[in-house]
Amino acid sequence: xxxxxxxxxxxxxxxxxxxxxxxxxxxxxxxxxxxxxxxxxxxxxxxxxxxxxxxxxxxxxxxxxxxxxxxxxxxxxxxxxx
Numbered sequence: 001x002x003x004x005x006x007x008x009x010x011x012x013x014x015x016x017x018x019x020x021x022x023x024x025x026x027x028x029x030x031x032x033x034x035x036x037x038x039x040x041x042x043x044x045x046x047x048x049x050x051x052x053x054x055x056x057x058x059x060x061x062x063x064x065x066x067x068x069x070x071x072x073x074x075x076x077x078x079x080x081x082x
Contacts, residue, residue: 001029001033001036001039001040002039002040002041003025003039003041006018006021006022006050008021014049018050018053018057019053019056019057020057021057022054022056022057022058022059022079023057023058025057026039026057026058026079026081029081030081033081036081037080037081037082038078038079038080038081039078039081040076040077040078041054041076041077041078042066042069042074042075042076042077043074043075043077044071044072044073044074044075045065045072045073045074045075046072051077054077055077057079058079059077059078059079060078060079061075061076061077062075062076062077062078064076
């Protein structure tokens with residue numbers, strides 16, 4: 001399973017909303033998609049705030065970069081759901 005996009009309005013960033021969303025997302029996916037062992041996403045290497053948010057929410061950096069996007073290199077991250 002892959003996560004396509006998450007956007008938090010600038011005036012609400014830095015308040016823990018994104019991190020809490022990711023934590024709640026994990027519980028939601030575990031309940032509604034129990035056959036999926038993990039979820040993946042990519043985050044732009046320049047977007048340090050989002051990268052840290054995903055890590056705090058439970059994602060881990062795989063150590064791989066996705067280089068095929070229009071917006072530059074992307075960290076590939078995953079979160080275990082099992």
